[in-house]
Amino acid sequence: MSEDTTLRMERIFAATPEQLFSAWTNADQLxxxxxxxxxxxxxxxxxxxxxxxWITTMRHEDGSENTVSGVYRLIDPPRRLVFTxxxxxxxxxxxxxxxxxxxxxxxxxxxxxxVQKTFQSAEMCDRHxxxxxxSFNDLARHVESLTGGTAA
Amino acid sequence: MIMQHDIPAPxxxxxxxALADPHRLAIVEALAAEGEKTVGExxxxxxxxxxxxxxxxxxxxxxxxxxxxxxxxxxxxRIRPDALTAVEGWVETQRxxxxxxxxxLERMLAEDAGTNATVAKSNNDKExxx
Numbered sequence: 001m002s003e004d005t006t007l008r009m010e011r012i013f014a015a016t017p018e019q020l021f022s023a024w025t026n027a028d029q030l031x032x033x034x035x036x037x038x039x040x041x042x043x044x045x046x047x048x049x050x051x052x053x054w055i056t057t058m059r060h061e062d063g064s065e066n067t068v069s070g071v072y073r074l075i076d077p078p079r080r081l082v083f084t085x086x087x088x089x090x091x092x093x094x095x096x097x098x099x100x101x102x103x104x105x106x107x108x109x110x111x112x113x114x115v116q117k118t119f120q121s122a123e124m125c126d127r128h129x130x131x132x133x134x135s136f137n138d139l140a141r142h143v144e145s146l147t148g149g150t151a152a
Numbered sequence: 153m154i155m156q157h158d159i160p161a162p163x164x165x166x167x168x169x170a171l172a173d174p175h176r177l178a179i180v181e182a183l184a185a186e187g188e189k190t191v192g193e194x195x196x197x198x199x200x201x202x203x204x205x206x207x208x209x210x211x212x213x214x215x216x217x218x219x220x221x222x223x224x225x226x227x228x229x230r231i232r233p234d235a236l237t238a239v240e241g242w243v244e245t246q247r248x249x250x251x252x253x254x255x256x257l258e259r260m261l262a263e264d265a266g267t268n269a270t271v272a273k274s275n276n277d278k279e280x281x282x
Contacts, residue, residue, distance in 0.1 A: 011254055013258060033256035037255075
């Protein structure tokens with residue numbers, strides 16, 4: 001069951017950890033690769049600091065849009081990045097999960113390990129329990145201001 | 153093109169919410185590993201009270217993770233297979249999203265490396281000319 005609720009992916013990129021970290025945290029770069037082939041990211045806002053909110057809206061080739069958003073939990077360049085993650089389904093944010101990225105230099109580039117848990121790890125909940133509610137409220141307001149109250 | 157038709161179903165927050173508790177996850181893991189169990193058997197490994205276990209089972213049941221039936225004097229619990237399918241579907245959707253995105257990330261990094269190499273080369277050429 002635990003394995004079923006956790007996604008783990010690993011890839012080696014021909015780039016330095018710094019370049020990869022920047023591809024995730026620099027909006028100009030993120031929008032160049034975010035989403036499946038043919039998708040663009042016309043709306044985005046990344047407040048890249050621990051507790052800061054991020055939101056992106058992707059537009060697909062058929063004109064449909066998907067919004068996904070979360071909060072940065074841990075920012076440790078260029079080695080580790082952790083953020084929460086939830087799709088917006090017809091308005092309300094859906095189930096919140098946690099994405100952790102680790103960047104490790106290897107021969108020929110950087111190994112990136114992505115682990116997505118369907119719910120936040122106990123470690124992260126403990127670590128951020130104090131700021132959890134307030135950052136969540138911030139995010140809700142943030143999302144509302146970006147979408148004018150109606151999520152894409 | 154991959155994402156828009158298979159966004160996770162709206163009941164997933166309830167489903168994952170039900171799983172996001174160590175006791176309930178342990179109950180689900182026990183049921184996943186061993187099939188049906190009576191409420192008494194499920195209580196045995198835990199130090200918490202039977203009413204507490206009962207509340208956890210109620211949460212799991214209302215989220216559609218487990219179902220309960222009465223077999224003579226025993227109340228028997230088992231996992232609902234469609235709950236696991238929904239969880240797997242969610243994970244699979246994420247996997248597709250990341251695979252497609254990371255393919256593009258790979259290409260972006262390759263393009264930038266190419267551009268940087270060209271810039272470095274032209275800088276090199278300038279150096280030589282001087």
